[in-house]
Structures are given as structure tokens and as C-alpha cells.
Amino acid sequence: MMGKxxxxxxxxxxxxxxxxxxxxxxxxxxxxxxxxxDGVLRALADTPYAPPGEAAGRAGGLRRLHLAIRxxxxxxxxxxxxxxxxxxxxLVDALLSRFDIHNVIAVLRARAHPETSVDDALAALVPVGWxxxxxxxxxxxxxxxxxVVDLLAMRMPDREQAGVLRAAFGKYERTGDLAxxxxxxxxxxxxxxxxxxxxxxxxxxxxxxxxxxxxxxRNLVVALRLxxxxxxxxxxxxxxxxxxxxxxxxxxATLAMVVPAPTRAAIVATVGRLAGGIWxxxxxxxxxxxxxxxxxxxxxxxxxxxxTALFVTGDPLAIDVPLAFTTAIQVEARNLRLLGEAAARGIxxxxxxxxxxxxxxRT
Numbered sequence: 558m559m560g561k562x563x564x565x566x567x568x569x570x571x572x573x574x575x576x577x578x579x580x581x582x583x584x585x586x587x588x589x590x591x592x593x594x595d596g597v598l599r600a601l602a603d604t605p606y607a608p609p610g611e612a613a614g615r616a617g618g619l620r621r622l623h624l625a626i627r628x629x630x631x632x633x634x635x636x637x638x639x640x641x642x643x644x645x646x647x648l649v650d651a652l653l654s655r656f657d658i659h660n661v662i663a664v665l666r667a668r669a670h671p672e673t674s675v676d677d678a679l680a681a682l683v684p685v686g687w688x689x690x691x692x693x694x695x696x697x698x699x700x701x702x703x704x705v706v707d708l709l710a711m712r713m714p715d716r717e718q719a720g721v722l723r724a725a726f727g728k729y730e731r732t733g734d735l736a737x738x739x740x741x742x743x744x745x746x747x748x749x750x751x752x753x754x755x756x757x758x759x760x761x762x763x764x765x766x767x768x769x770x771x772x773x774x775r776n777l778v779v780a781l782r783l784x785x786x787x788x789x790x791x792x793x794x795x796x797x798x799x800x801x802x803x804x805x806x807x808x809x810a811t812l813a814m815v816v817p818a819p820t821r822a823a824i825v826a827t828v829g830r831l832a833g834g835i836w837x838x839x840x841x842x843x844x845x846x847x848x849x850x851x852x853x854x855x856x857x858x859x860x861x862x863x864x865t866a867l868f869v870t871g872d873p874l875a876i877d878v879p880l881a882f883t884t885a886i887q888v889e890a891r892n893l894r895l896l897g898e899a900a901a902r903g904i905x906x907x908x909x910x911x912x913x914x915x916x917x918x919r920t
Contacts, residue, residue, distance in 0.1 A: 563874065564648060564760045569640030570878040576633070577868060579605055580885050581892070583915055589896050590906040594618035597900050598625075605629050606893065622897040623680075630890045631684035637879060648761050648876045651753055652883060653685060658746045660688040661709060661722075662739055664696060668705040669735050687714055703730075721745040740802065747772060747804040763877040767864060772805035773832055774856040776812045781824075781849055784816045807831055821847065835859065861888055861914055888914045 581604070589597055595618055601607060606625045634653060641649045660682045667678035675697050682693055696708045706726045710719040725741035728734075747768070754765035779800050786794050797816050801809035811831070818824045821844045829837045839855035842848075864884040871877025892913050899909040 562644075564644035564757070566641070566645045566760070566874050566876070566878065569637070569645060569649070570873060572640045573637060573878050573882045574868070576637075576882065577885075581889055586892060586896070586913055586915070589893075590909060592896075592900055594622065594897060594900040597896060598622060601625065601893075605633075619897050619901045622893065626890050626893050626897075627684050630886060631689075633886050634685045634883060637882060641879075644757075644760070648754075648757060648764065649879050651750060651761070652764055652876060652879055654746070654750065656683045656685040657687060658743065659683055660686065660693070661713075661742060664688070664693070664705060664709065665702070665738065665742075666735070667697065668700070668702045671700045671702075687712075702726075717749070718742075718745060737799070740800070744802050744804070747802055751804045759872065760875045763867060763871055763875060763880055767860065767880065769804065769806040770832065770860060772802050773807045773812070774836075774853075774860070776801045776805060776807070776809050777815070777828065777836075778849060778853050778856070780812050780815045781852070784818070785847075785849065787816065858914060 589600055592600060598618060598621060601622075606622075606629050634656075638646070638649055638653060663681040664678065667673040667681065675694065678697050679690065679693060682688065684690070688696070692712060696705060696712065699705050699708070703726070706722060710723050713719040713722070722742055725738050728741070729738040751765060751768060754761040754768065757765075780797055783794055783797060783800060797813035798809065801813065803809065812828065814827060815824045818827065825837075825840045825844045829840045836856070839852055839859070842855065843852040861884055865881050865888070867877040867881035868885075871881060895909060895912055898904075899906075
């Protein structure tokens, strides 16, 4: 359990700062732009993304790159976990639990659509945490969602989470509402994680702050989508209270006020000042365009920039450095997947450049 004394992050954070130099920078991404897939693989040959093992050697170019990305992501994050012990390890486990919940949701989605192949379902998982191969393969074997839920609940390390999953699936069997099933699992995870982090004091403050921010931004975007759906004539929309997640810093009821708002300008006037004002610029652009995809992307990019900046601005003896490293390695994996797909499809460098999330700024 987390207590009042500071956790010991010194050794692990020192190791992570040394790993920061291995991350790809803007110059590396510029070098990869415009390469074909073989050129991308050659350029990565002297980096931690050198394709792993004989299996990768037998795969095609894009598949080799994806294997290399998965290997690097899993190896980096599980190695990071190993740098810590005691209460610091508990907080790093809390940070990495984002991948556990991602993987549970991905498995539920895959088996809610029985036509999804096991290979495609496995490709959607992040190879970090407890739900990885060979266990993931075993859990995905049944084609019926009920069988998968039963296996998930039996194998989950967290028995409370298993109980929540079973109860939520019981409701799903009556309603067929997959989104509600996902929300129930996510809400339980978010609530219990927030409780753990709140009890950790300064050691977990950054992770708690960013977790609340993510929930607030998710709730705002969901409320805006609901508003658009109602405006377009949708008749079967769920009430705002049913679509929001608890655990943010802004009450869901406050953000739900955007749904009946008469204009985008009224919405910006109401919520622009919330979240310490960090939403204002993105909301001003949304007010002009109404583009919710661009708004969500702006939120995500700003959060990434702020999280990776914790390498420099964060508490050097708290969860800030693992949070910065985890965010940076996830962004790197995303960028390399994008570059690989672009190389395989011949997408123009200028198009790809605009989609890259840069580690050295907000552009």
C-alpha cells in the first residue's frame, strides 16, 4: 500500500534519463521521410529498432517493422518496470496499468465482432502487462464474447475488476450496448486508479493530474459529439450522464452543459476557461471550424507535449520521469508505424510530416 513516506525513484529515474538519448529525434524522423520500407529498415538497423530474431527475418518489410516496434515498446516498458521496487514500483505498475485496460477493451471489441481473426486481435494489443501472448491467444480462442469474458474474468489478476467485468457483461447481454460495457470497465479502472494515486501524495501527483485531464478532455469531446448527433436529428442518443466517465477534475455535469448550448461561441465562453485555460486555443479553432477530430487531436498533442516535458520540468524524484518516458516511447512507436505505412503505400513526405507527433515540441 502507498503511504506517507516518499517512494524511492532515484535509481530508476536515473536509468530512464540515460535511456532518453536512445529516443528518435526530429532529425531522425526527417531522415526516414520519403524512404521506402526497406530504406526505413536499413536506417533503423543501428538503433534499438533493429528487427528482432529469425521470425522477423522471414516476414515481409512492413511486418518486420511492426515486429521491431512491438519488441522495442514491450522491452522498454517492462525494463522500466524492473528499475523500481517497493512503493515506486507500485506507482510504475499503476502507470503501466493503462496497457492492461487497453488490452482488455481491445479483446472485448475483437470478440464482439466474431469475424475478427485472432491475428488481427493480437495485433491490436500492446505487449505490456498481464494480457500478452500466450495468454492472450488462449483468451481469444473462443469466438463468442461470453466465453472470452469468462476467460478474462478468471485470469485477471485484479479480482475486483473481474467482478465488475462480469456484472457489466450481464447488462450487455440484456442490452447489446458494447459502448456501455466498455465504459463500465473503464470507469471502474479510472476510479480505483485515482484513489490509489490520491493516497500517494507528491509521488503520484503528475500521473493523477494527467489522468484527470485525459478524462476531462474525453468527457468534453463525447459531450460535443452528442450535441452534434442531436443537432443532426439522431433520436436514440444516450443521456450525457450515461456517456461520461467519473474521475476527472471537472464534474461531468458541468461539461454536459455544452449539449444544449445554442452556439459554439456559447460553449467556448462556458468551458474555455476551465482546465486552467489550457483548452482555450484549441476551442477557439474548433469554434471556427466545428471539427471535433481536430479538437481531439489538439488535446492529445498538447497532453503529449506536456507529459514528455516532464523529463525537464517534472519532479525528478517522483513518477514524472516514468510518465515522460512512457509517453515518449508510445509516441515513437506511433510515429514509426505511420512512417512504415507511408513507405509501404508511397504517401508523400509532406502529408506524413504533418501527421507526425514531434518529441521536441507541439508541432
